[in-house]
Each structure stands twice: as C-alpha cells, then as structure tokens.
Amino acid sequence: MKVNVLGVHLYVSVKKPADVFSGFASRSLFYKILQKASPEDFRRIHVEGKPTPYYLTPFVDIRGKFIFKIREDGEYFISVYSIARDLSKITWSLIEHETIETKNYLFEILGVAASSIDVKPLEVDLGDVIIIKFLTPASFRVTPYSKIKSYSTYFPFPRPDLLLRSLVRTVGMSSKNETPDYESIDLNALRLISFRDSSTMLIRDFMGRPYVGFTGTFYFEVKSASPILRLLSLAEYVGLGGWRTAGFGRVILDVARKGGVRNKTKYQSDKVNISI
Structure with a gap:
C-alpha cells in the first residue's frame, strides 16, 4: 500500500535575516501564511497548541543543500509536507511577488509549486x-x-x-x-x-x-x-x-x-x- 504525501514548495527572497537556525524562519513564514489561508488550523496549532500535521524543511539553496543559518539576503526554497491535510488552500492563498513580513524577516514569494507524491512502503526482512x-x-x-x-x-x-x-x-x-x-x-x-x-x-x-x-x-x-x-x-x-x-x-x-x-x-x- 502506498501513502500519498502532499507538498507545497516555495521559492522566496529573504531580507533582514536573523542569526538563528533557518528552520525557525521557515516556521515563521509558514505560520504567517497559514493564518491567512486557514485561520482555524492556525488557531488550533499556534494558539491551542494542538498537534501539527505540517512538516517543513529549513531553507534550501539552489544546489538543494539545507542552509543551517541564513547569513545574508538571498533566494531560497522551502517545502511543506502533509499526509493529513489538503494543502490547496495554502497554495491558492499565495500570490507571486507578494511580500510577507514577520518580526525577524522580510519575505517575497517568487514562485509556488504543488506536489502529490505516492510513497512506496519500505520493504525489509529480518536481519536487514x-x-x-x-x-x-x-x-x-x-x-x-x-x-x-x-x-x-x-x-x-x-x-x-x-x-x-x-x-x-x-x-x-x-x-x-x-x-x-x-x-x-x-x-x-x-x-x-x-x-x-x-x-x-x-x-x-x-x-x-x-x-x-x-x-x-x-x-x-x-x-x-x-x-x-x-x-x-x-x-x-x-x-x-x-x-x-x-x-x-x-x-x-x-x-x-x-x-x-x-x-x-x-x-x-x-x-x-x-x-x-
């Protein structure tokens, strides 16, 4: 049996980077997007502290390498994955060249892609x-x-x-x-x-x-x-x-x-x- 994983992939410009692990920047941007796209999910996760069905990457450079800290302005990729949620609200809420400002960053959305991934089960035997x-x-x-x-x-x-x-x-x-x-x-x-x-x-x-x-x-x-x-x-x-x-x-x-x-x-x- 395969499991379907949905993804939203963002290409963003980042300004005013903070000196922290870039995964926190991904989360900061995502919560800002989620607050607009799905207020009920934002409230459930961010305000009520319920489990989140969203899984994010840190920032990724054009070579596909995770960036631990963003030390200068630049353009990066972020991916959001979920098994449990339809991500179409998030995808359609994003506007190309839209500027999103958080407390520590200034983001510009340069591109958005959506993916549907059928993940094959891991086949292993005893002793593997x-x-x-x-x-x-x-x-x-x-x-x-x-x-x-x-x-x-x-x-x-x-x-x-x-x-x-x-x-x-x-x-x-x-x-x-x-x-x-x-x-x-x-x-x-x-x-x-x-x-x-x-x-x-x-x-x-x-x-x-x-x-x-x-x-x-x-x-x-x-x-x-x-x-x-x-x-x-x-x-x-x-x-x-x-x-x-x-x-x-x-x-x-x-x-x-x-x-x-x-x-x-x-x-x-x-x-x-x-x-x-």
Missing part, C-alpha cells in the same frame, strides 16, 4: 539494516503525548522505541487519530547497532529558548517484521522526532540487506506530480 542519516538536528519526545507539550522532555538520540513512536504518531494524526494505540505496535522492531559522524548541538530560537538536537548516520537492525517499518519511507518527507514544523528531523534512508548487500534503490516516491 536500515540506515537513517539525520541531516538536520533531531530530538525525540520522551514524555507521553497525553501530557502538555510545553512541559515535555526530549531526548537527543534516536532510541528505537522513541523513533517508531514518533512515526506512529505521525501516521495516527493522518487518520484523525491523535492518540494512536501504542500497545498494538511493536516498538522493539529495531535495534541500534552502530552510528557515525554523530554530534549534539544546542540551538536557540528567536526568543532565546533552547532546543537540543543531534545529527549523524545511524544503523538499525530489523528485529521483527512489524508493519510500522513499512511506513518508515514516509520519514524522508515528514521527518522524525519533535519540532518538525521548524525543519528538525529531516532524514534520508537506505537499506543494507542481510549478508552485506547494499540496497541500490532509495525508498522514495515512484510518482511525483508537480504543477506550477
């Missing part, structure tokens, strides 16, 4: 190794999701059960179920066996609030044939962990087959429709 490279800082929520988000504790390391719980949470929200039944999911389906190039960093937002995250490449052995593993391919679009509306938790995946044969095919979409 799933390789996840965290391209932007990530952190995983330890506190139960029933608790208030602002009082939650986050763990800056990809503990397998927390990683899978994050994925279950994302898929659960796409089916309007904001409290998935974790008891029915095998959260021990993966075992972390190795990692490299890992680093932990402290990031502060516009208000100086701290966020601790990690990056690096991590190797997970498949210990059970849990159906949730098939949905891991979604992570390349919606990310993993907390604060994904601010560009955290962006990843790419690969699979090493049991016996050491490396998978040559990335588990991404086999159909992408983009309209300008």
Whole structure:
C-alpha cells in the first residue's frame, strides 16, 4: 500500500535575516501564511497548541543543500509536507511577488509549486539494516503525548522505541487519530547497532529558548517484521522526532540487506506530480 504525501514548495527572497537556525524562519513564514489561508488550523496549532500535521524543511539553496543559518539576503526554497491535510488552500492563498513580513524577516514569494507524491512502503526482512542519516538536528519526545507539550522532555538520540513512536504518531494524526494505540505496535522492531559522524548541538530560537538536537548516520537492525517499518519511507518527507514544523528531523534512508548487500534503490516516491 502506498501513502500519498502532499507538498507545497516555495521559492522566496529573504531580507533582514536573523542569526538563528533557518528552520525557525521557515516556521515563521509558514505560520504567517497559514493564518491567512486557514485561520482555524492556525488557531488550533499556534494558539491551542494542538498537534501539527505540517512538516517543513529549513531553507534550501539552489544546489538543494539545507542552509543551517541564513547569513545574508538571498533566494531560497522551502517545502511543506502533509499526509493529513489538503494543502490547496495554502497554495491558492499565495500570490507571486507578494511580500510577507514577520518580526525577524522580510519575505517575497517568487514562485509556488504543488506536489502529490505516492510513497512506496519500505520493504525489509529480518536481519536487514536500515540506515537513517539525520541531516538536520533531531530530538525525540520522551514524555507521553497525553501530557502538555510545553512541559515535555526530549531526548537527543534516536532510541528505537522513541523513533517508531514518533512515526506512529505521525501516521495516527493522518487518520484523525491523535492518540494512536501504542500497545498494538511493536516498538522493539529495531535495534541500534552502530552510528557515525554523530554530534549534539544546542540551538536557540528567536526568543532565546533552547532546543537540543543531534545529527549523524545511524544503523538499525530489523528485529521483527512489524508493519510500522513499512511506513518508515514516509520519514524522508515528514521527518522524525519533535519540532518538525521548524525543519528538525529531516532524514534520508537506505537499506543494507542481510549478508552485506547494499540496497541500490532509495525508498522514495515512484510518482511525483508537480504543477506550477
């Protein structure tokens, strides 16, 4: 079974950049757009603190590389992905050459594209190794999701059960179920066996609030044939962990087959429709 992921891709000019992680700039712009395009969603997420079904990238340069900090005026790309929401309101609310000002930035919309992506399930067997490279800082929520988000504790390391719980949470929200039944999911389906190039960093937002995250490449052995593993391919679009509306938790995946044969095919979409 394939899962459809919708995307909106913005090409923007940025002026007056602030010296913070560019994912916060993406979120700042997106909330401004959402406030106009879908006031009810904006209120639910930004005011009431409900879970968000939108997942953003940080700023991306013309080479397709994530920009950690925007240090000068320039032109960049941002992508917004969702499983649960029709993004047409957001797409149609944007006007080319429209200027959008936030507290810390001045944006000009230079172009807008929409995509519909059919994501193939990740096919793995017992003993295979799933390789996840965290391209932007990530952190995983330890506190139960029933608790208030602002009082939650986050763990800056990809503990397998927390990683899978994050994925279950994302898929659960796409089916309007904001409290998935974790008891029915095998959260021990993966075992972390190795990692490299890992680093932990402290990031502060516009208000100086701290966020601790990690990056690096991590190797997970498949210990059970849990159906949730098939949905891991979604992570390349919606990310993993907390604060994904601010560009955290962006990843790419690969699979090493049991016996050491490396998978040559990335588990991404086999159909992408983009309209300008």
